[in-house]
Amino acid sequence: MSRNCFVPLCKEGYPSTRSTNKVLGIRNKTLFKAPKDPKVLAQWVKAIPRSDRDLRSGIDRVCEKHFAETSLIKYFENVMADGSIQKIERDRICLKENAVPSLFPDLPHYLSSIKKIRKPQVRHLNTKSNNAETPNLNSSFNTTIIEYDIFYNIVNQLKSTILPDATFISMVKDDLVIGWFNNDKDTVFKKIIIYKDNLNIQVFVSKVIVNVEGIMQTATDFEDIEKIIAIVNNLQVCSGTGLDKSPQSVACYGYVDAKKPGTSFTDSRCTVCSKERKNMIDLQRIYTLRQTEIKKKFKETEKHT
Numbered sequence: 001m002s003r004n005c006f007v008p009l010c011k012e013g014y015p016s017t018r019s020t021n022k023v024l025g026i027r028n029k030t031l032f033k034a035p036k037d038p039k040v041l042a043q044w045v046k047a048i049p050r051s052d053r054d055l056r057s058g059i060d061r062v063c064e065k066h067f068a069e070t071s072l073i074k075y076f077e078n079v080m081a082d083g084s085i086q087k088i089e090r091d092r093i094c095l096k097e098n099a100v101p102s103l104f105p106d107l108p109h110y111l112s113s114i115k116k117i118r119k120p121q122v123r124h125l126n127t128k129s130n131n132a133e134t135p136n137l138n139s140s141f142n143t144t145i146i147e148y149d150i151f152y153n154i155v156n157q158l159k160s161t162i163l164p165d166a167t168f169i170s171m172v173k174d175d176l177v178i179g180w181f182n183n184d185k186d187t188v189f190k191k192i193i194i195y196k197d198n199l200n201i202q203v204f205v206s207k208v209i210v211n212v213e214g215i216m217q218t219a220t221d222f223e224d225i226e227k228i229i230a231i232v233n234n235l236q237v238c239s240g241t242g243l244d245k246s247p248q249s250v251a252c253y254g255y256v257d258a259k260k261p262g263t264s265f266t267d268s269r270c271t272v273c274s275k276e277r278k279n280m281i282d283l284q285r286i287y288t289l290r291q292t293e294i295k296k297k298f299k300e301t302e303k304h305t
Helices: 013-026 036-049 137-159 222-233 271-304
Strands: 031-033 061-063 072-079 085-095 167-172 175-181 190-192 203-204 235-237 255-257
Touching: 061 190, 137 167, 137 222, 190 222, 203 222, 203 235, 222 235
Parallel strands: none
Antiparallel strands: 031 061, 072 085, 167 175, 175 190, 190 203, 235 255
16 A cells, blocks of 8 residues: 655655654655546546546555645534534644546646636648749648657557656646656756657756756657656756865766766766866965964064064
């Protein structure tokens, strides 16, 4: 039975979160089992933006922070003789019947609100002018079909591919999002976005956009995505200069390839931060030597006087 929240990026239920809450004196979020009613379960599946695996009834769980306050029962209510209602806080929060998750604070904000359906844009052609060139609509239509075929081929192959641990695949506004942590204790989130309309690719390590050799701007097939995942999996957030006065260079790349010689996942610096660290250490060494020379000269002067 799953003891973690099923919603992507939610850390509720993880041992690390429970131990942190215990130290800070914070109550653990209540986890609710997926409903057994097929109709309500279907509503949960539709509401939760996750497509890498199915939501299992009675096994997978969703925590309380993904439900509206009106869906939660937090108090025992007793009607008194005078008609007033006495509320007693429950030790464990309960979920109202047929409640559906609707809040996803760890994901982009638009996933927690109702999407507005936009009217399709109407393109008016100028038929008055005889000299006007008629656009080749068939050509653009065929190109779009090919792009959509490639896009859905990538989506289908991802479902049957072994991906890095703690990976989730989600459709956000019809675009494909692949995200993962290196492990359960890692706080660095890696994300690849493939846009359905033009197959453009964006890669992020934490909030930094990645632009390294080997990462193409447009996907042509599933092999491109496999190559990008392999490259991004080796990237780690730059640890900075490691100096208190300047913890991170202004021109820091934000990430570094941890597979390069001399680097590791625990201590890795980009080229800019490494150079700045070396320069600052050299300056500190020069300053220390000068101070030592000044002290020696001062002592010699005192001896002669």
